[in-house]
Amino acid sequence: MSNPGDHLKEPLVYQDLPSNRSDGKEHIIIVGGGIIGVTTAYYLTQHPKFSPSTHYITIIESTEVACGASGKAGGLIASWAFPDQIVPLSFKLHSQLNQQFDGEANWGYRRLNALSVEADIKNVKEAQEQRHLRFQRRFIKMRDKSSTSPNSPNSEGQTNVHGNPKDYIANTTSIPCPQETKATGESVELTRDSSESNSLKETMASSVSMTTAESSSSIPADLGTGGLMMRTTQNVLPTAFNWIKSTLVKTWTFIGEPTTTAQIHPLQFTLFLLKKAMDTGAVDLIRGKVIDFKKNDKGEIIGVGYMPKAGKHKDEVVNIVNASKVLLALGPWTSKLLKNCPVTTLKVHSVIVKPHKAEGTIISPYSMFSELQIDENQTFSPEIYPRKDEIYICGEGESLDVIPDEQTDVVTNAEKCDELFYYVSKLSSSVSQGDVTESFASYVPVVNIPSGSGPLLGETDLKNLFIAAGHSCWGINNAPATGVIMSQLLLEGICTCADITEFNPKLYFKASGNKSVVKA
Numbered sequence: 093m094s095n096p097g098d099h100l101k102e103p104l105v106y107q108d109l110p111s112n113r114s115d116g117k118e119h120i121i122i123v124g125g126g127i128i129g130v131t132t133a134y135y136l137t138q139h140p141k142f143s144p145s146t147h148y149i150t151i152i153e154s155t156e157v158a159c160g161a162s163g164k165a166g167g168l169i170a171s172w173a174f175p176d177q178i179v180p181l182s183f184k185l186h187s188q189l190n191q192q193f194d195g196e197a198n199w200g201y202r203r204l205n206a207l208s209v210e211a212d213i214k215n216v217k218e219a220q221e222q223r224h225l226r227f228q229r230r231f232i233k234m235r236d237k238s239s240t241s242p243n244s245p246n247s248e249g250q251t252n253v254h255g256n257p258k259d260y261i262a263n264t265t266s267i268p269c270p271q272e273t274k275a276t277g278e279s280v281e282l283t284r285d286s287s288e289s290n291s292l293k294e295t296m297a298s299s300v301s302m303t304t305a306e307s308s309s310s311i312p313a314d315l316g317t318g319g320l321m322m323r324t325t326q327n328v329l330p331t332a333f334n335w336i337k338s339t340l341v342k343t344w345t346f347i348g349e350p351t352t353t354a355q356i357h358p359l360q361f362t363l364f365l366l367k368k369a370m371d372t373g374a375v376d377l378i379r380g381k382v383i384d385f386k387k388n389d390k391g392e393i394i395g396v397g398y399m400p401k402a403g404k405h406k407d408e409v410v411n412i413v414n415a416s417k418v419l420l421a422l423g424p425w426t427s428k429l430l431k432n433c434p435v436t437t438l439k440v441h442s443v444i445v446k447p448h449k450a451e452g453t454i455i456s457p458y459s460m461f462s463e464l465q466i467d468e469n470q471t472f473s474p475e476i477y478p479r480k481d482e483i484y485i486c487g488e489g490e491s492l493d494v495i496p497d498e499q500t501d502v503v504t505n506a507e508k509c510d511e512l513f514y515y516v517s518k519l520s521s522s523v524s525q526g527d528v529t530e531s532f533a534s535y536v537p538v539v540n541i542p543s544g545s546g547p548l549l550g551e552t553d554l555k556n557l558f559i560a561a562g563h564s565c566w567g568i569n570n571a572p573a574t575g576v577i578m579s580q581l582l583l584e585g586i587c588t589c590a591d592i593t594e595f596n597p598k599l600y601f602k603a604s605g606n607k608s609v610v611k612a
Contacts (some may be wrong), residue, residue: 095323100360102367104157106379108330108403110412113376114148120582121396121415123382123429126154126162127362127568128560129372129421132582134365141583144374150412152398154381155499157366160423161534163359164442165568166477166484168459170206171352173566174544178590182573186354189572193368196588199360200479204457206348211340212465213518263365283595318540332456335478335522347461355459358568381498382429385557386413386612389534391604393418394559394612411610417582419558423497424535426561429608432601435548435562437535438489441508446570453492455522464515472515483523485512489536489565502534541600549577549595550587552603 120136122129133149136142142485171183176328188200188357195201354397369375395413400406418424447455452550477484487508495559496502509531517524539546541560546562547570560578564568571589580587603609 093429097295099122100363104363104366104377106153106402108379108400109410110150110378111376113374114150117146117148118416119150119414121412121418122151122421122423123396123413123419124147124159124421125151125366125377126423127358127571127576128363128423128563129153129419130157130162130366130369131571132421132560133375133575134420135571135572135575135579136582137369137374137441139579139583142374142579144174144239144372148374148376148379149369150376150378150415151380152378152380152396153541154401157377158362159499160424160502161440161536162362164532164534165565166359166459166475166486167356167358167361167444167479167568168199169354169356169569170348172348173569175547176572177592177594178570178577179566181576181590182570183352185576186356186569187279187574188214189365193364195356195361198364200210200357201354202457202480203350203354205330205333205346205415206353206457206459206461208347208463209336209344209463210342210463211336211519212342213340213515213594214467216340216518226337231608239607240544241591243276250609259456269604270296270495271612278462280524280540291430305388317350330458333458335455336460336520340519342375342465347546348459350457353459355457355479356568361568382407384608384610385418385554386411386427387609388612390555392555393609399611408530409611410441412458415556417556417558417562418564421560423561424537425498426559427536428495428497428604429600430603431608432606433548433559433561433597433603434540434600436493436540437495437531437537437545439492440486440489441505441512441533442484442486442531443509443512443528444530445485445513445523446481446529447483447522448525448527451511462516462519464479464519466515472511473514476516476520481530483526485516485523487512492535496533502535504531508533536565537562537567544594547574547595549574549596550581550591550597552597552601554609559603 096435122133128150136147136149145277167181169186171179173183186195189195190201231355296498296577329341329344366377373440378398378400379402382396382398386395386396387398393415395411395415396418397409397411399409420429422429424435426435427433455478457478459478462474462476464472464474466472473488475486477486512529513523537547539548545564547564548559548562549559558578558581560574563574576589577587577592597603
């Protein structure tokens with residue numbers, strides 16, 4: 093009998109070459125071991141028409157399962173996401189998976205609130221910045237080589253930090269790259285910011301009930317809006333949302349509540365579903381880089397060519413030509429194989445902070461979309477997702493001309509990560525007093541078409557070649573629905589669970605003209 097978290101302890105077993113277990117069976121090849129490919133594999137194994145005696149799945153991943161955004165995203169789940177055609181189904185499926193497999197224990201599923209917050213941090217006192225620097229010096233051992241601090245005291249004993257993140261981060265650590273909820277409502281313990289005035293308590297508004305009939309029956313009390321509200325200059329904040337400095341907040345609004353919003357840890361989720369799929373005995377996991385698609389004399393796709401990443405056949409081309417269907421689920425790398433596919437990318441930097449634990453304030457389940465005024469003419473807009481034992485912070489996406497060939501080639505910009513920590517620290521002492529444990533960059537796949545936002549879901553103009561890519565920032569949210577949709581298309585030839593008409597790849601590009609499509 094397995095225990096919660098076992099899927100994280102057991103290493104995945106990758107093959108270099110395909111097994112012969114697909115011989116004589118309906119063989120589906122999935123190119124890409126991210127959350128979209130994995131959820132598709134899982135829901136294929138759950139489909140009524142799927143049987144290990146007659147069907148087989150081969151997943152080919154070039155690096156590691158969920159090594160990109162699938163494992164590094166914030167993991168926000170929302171019924172108010174987009175596109176409308178698949179979001180309601182996906183939100184429901186996330187909830188069902190949580191109930192079926194104890195998602196709270198296995199991948200950090202929990203319900204939470206979501207707020208949009210505008211705050212002015214440009215006049216945060218210099219003394220506060222000195223404290224940020226002092227705490228960050230704890231982690232200097234994480235840097236291979238530490239530089240001499242440019243922030244030494246001047247003749248008046250003051251530290252020369254003036255709000256410039258480049259000055260501030262010069263002597264900080266270089267950060268290495270790397271639920272339906274139970275009633276316990278676990279949260280990370282943190283210290284309330286001492287700069288909050290006691291007079292704040294005197295300005296609390298009367299109790300405000302924000303719960304609905306559904307939330308009162310199924311959502312724990314600690315996930316409500318906190319009852320009492322903390323007043324800011326223009327509005328009031330929920331008292332439970334006490335891990336930011338409310339005096340800096342100009343205005344805020346609820347954009348999601350526990351009945352409509354949740355979160356997961358995407359890496360843990362992806363690994364769990366992959367293990368479940370592989371437990372059927374009908375899934376091979378190969379580490380290799382797919383370089384082309386194989387077609388027969390009729391122009392139908394029958395397989396792929398790939399180069400193993402290890403073993404005696406490393407860097408040789410291995411051909412698999414017994415596929416009945418091939419699914420391309422490479423996220424932002426999709427257009428590396430299909431050059432004219434309109435899937436482009438945004439680069440996003442993120443940091444993970446381990447909060448300083450102390451008696452007192454707890455970090456309540458409030459995700460935050462922020463707009464921070466950092467000077468008179470500039471704002472900074474990080475997103476903040478507190479998990480049970482850490483705080484995830486990411487920045488805005490940056491457009492790129494070229495994506496690296498592989499995930500291992502992704503370069504993290506340390507300065508951008510330091511900026512995330514620097515500015516959010518001004519808003520929250522829970523962040524400034526915490527340990528930065530990880531920083532990284534990842535790529536978000538977006539569909540570059542004038543008539544919609546994607547994703548692309550379905551069969552291309554090449555028979556038996558399918559695509560599921562371009563989910564933008566909602567890939568984690570929409571992965572379960574995508575898995576069900578693609579399982580229906582691959583096994584039944586039609587999708588009955590959602591209207592995916594406008595996501596048809598044939599409307600936007602032709603796969604048949606690509607050089608990566610070669611004769612077997």
